[in-house]
Amino acid sequence: MIVSRFAPSTTGQAHPGTLLSALLVWLDARAAGGRAVLRLEDVDPVRCRPAWAEDLQTALAWLGLDWDAVVVQSAQRAAHEAALDRLAAAGRLYPCRCSRADRAGGRRAPDGGWAYDNRCRDRPLGDWRTSDEPIRVRLDDDRVALVDEGGLDLSQTPAFDMGDPIVVRRDRALAYQLVVVVDDAAIGVTRIVRGRDIAPSTATQIALQRLLELPTPRYRHHLLLLEPSGPASTAASTLGPEAKLAKLHGSVGFPALRARYSGAELCGVLAAGVGLVDDPAPIAPRDLIARFDWKRVARDDRVATWTDRLVIAPRGAAAM
Numbered sequence: 001m002i003v004s005r006f007a008p009s010t011t012g013q014a015h016p017g018t019l020l021s022a023l024l025v026w027l028d029a030r031a032a033g034g035r036a037v038l039r040l041e042d043v044d045p046v047r048c049r050p051a052w053a054e055d056l057q058t059a060l061a062w063l064g065l066d067w068d069a070v071v072v073q074s075a076q077r078a079a080h081e082a083a084l085d086r087l088a089a090a091g092r093l094y095p096c097r098c099s100r101a102d103r104a105g106g107r108r109a110p111d112g113g114w115a116y117d118n119r120c121r122d123r124p125l126g127d128w129r130t131s132d133e134p135i136r137v138r139l140d141d142d143r144v145a146l147v148d149e150g151g152l153d154l155s156q157t158p159a160f161d162m163g164d165p166i167v168v169r170r171d172r173a174l175a176y177q178l179v180v181v182v183d184d185a186a187i188g189v190t191r192i193v194r195g196r197d198i199a200p201s202t203a204t205q206i207a208l209q210r211l212l213e214l215p216t217p218r219y220r221h222h223l224l225l226l227e228p229s230g231p232a233s234t235a236a237s238t239l240g241p242e243a244k245l246a247k248l249h250g251s252v253g254f255p256a257l258r259a260r261y262s263g264a265e266l267c268g269v270l271a272a273g274v275g276l277v278d279d280p281a282p283i284a285p286r287d288l289i290a291r292f293d294w295k296r297v298a299r300d301d302r303v304a305t306w307t308d309r310l311v312i313a314p315r316g317a318a319a320m
Contacts, residue, residue, distance in 0.1 A: 002034030004191045006060075006067075007180070010042045010052040013253035014059035016304055016312075017195070017225040020270050023285060024222050024297070025193045026065045027276075031292040037187055038067040041180075042074045045173055059254040062263045064285040069187075076183055080174050083182045083212055084167065087137055088128055092211060095133040096120040096166070109162050111200035116163025128168055135168035137178070137208065144203040149220040150299065152196065156203035165204050181205050185214040196221040196301075222297065223274065225304040225312065227251060252306045260309060273312025274298045 006025040008018055029036035040056065042048040057070070087093050096116075103114035121138055128135050139159040146154045156162065167178040184192070199221045209216050257266055264282035271288060272280035275298045298314070305311045 002029055002032045002191050003037065003188050004029040004034060004193060005037040005039050005071075005184070005187060005189050007039040007041050007073075007183075007194075008056055009044065009047070010040050010049065010056060011044065011047040012052055013255070014056050014257075015252050015254070016257070016266075016270065016310055018056070019059065019063055019257075019266065020225060020274065021195055021222070022060055022065055023063065023267065023270055024274075026285060027288055027292040028191070028193050028220070028294075030286075030289045034191070035068040036065075037069045037071060037189070039071040039073060039183060039187070041176075042072060043077075043080075043174055043176075043179055045171065055254060059258075062254075062258060063267055064263050071183070071187060073179060073183060076179070076186065077174070079182050079186055080179050083178060084128055084135075084174075086212060087167070088125065090211070092138050093128050093135050093167070094120055094123050094125050094138060095131050096123075096136045097133055103163075109200070110156060111162070115161060118159065118164050121164065131168075132170075134166045134170045136164040137167050137211070139164055139204070139207045139211070142207075144206050146202065146206065146219070148199070148202075149218060150222070150294070152199055152221050154199055154202045154219065156200075158204040158207050162200070162204050165208075177201065177204055177208060181208045181212065181214060184217060185209070185212075189217050190215075191220075192217045193220045193222065195224050197224055220294070223299060224301045226301050226315070227304055252304075252310065256306075257310070266310070269310050269312065273302055273304075273310075 004025055006022045026036050038060065040053045042053060084093070097120060098116070103116055106117060107115040109115040120136065125131065141157065141159045143157045144155060148154055165177040166175045169175055202219055206216050262282065264284050267285055268277070268280045268283045271277045271283060275296050276288060276292070277283065301315060302312045303315055
């Protein structure tokens, strides 16, 4: 049986991009008769808040999504630490003294940031629990060859292209790349559907799966909702190629959406906006299951604009 998961970080209110991703994950799993798990990723002590976790669950239920299980990531700390102990015993962990400024001007990584050049690999590590420096894991210098189900080439040599990842931050929080791999295996995830902004991390996660002898799920990365991010003079109705766009994040929060739409109404807008249906009429997610097909889902990112309603359009199209 397919086991999939929707794994939002609890760092802010649900917004249209959050809800679209949840809808696609849920439909993909339900259409295949599989399990859909909600995992609340809350291990960042600086950015995560319990109130955001509650907001996310309320928003997903309002949209019409249900889950076979709900997992809180911070409750899995013992499993995360056990994985770190395994990596330490294998001689894979090392302390890193480098700052972001030390990486600037080097190689560009596939995610657009600066790749880490692994310069601290030979530094000895005592106990990772008591180190006052970030901890990295030494990956194998092997190439990971993978094309996801949507045809996106995810192949990398992650140790070179991205650099060895941090697994324990300076503030002793455990880092995303490690905990997501451990949690996916613990849930029994066989399939990961997520936005393509996470795609550059996939090869690193596979490399960590191999070090920890964990299974590798199948992957599919979907389109993103973008929004104009230039100056205020950039009209929302002008979405030509020159418009500066960024991933839609917190500019349209759940309270504004709920004040304007019912859950079924927003579901219809989201489904029509990405091509699942032709008409943005109100529809419940369960009524989309029988007709769900990735061939109908737009492959290219869409632009979302908001005045008193949500408009989703292809890049270069004018919002009506």
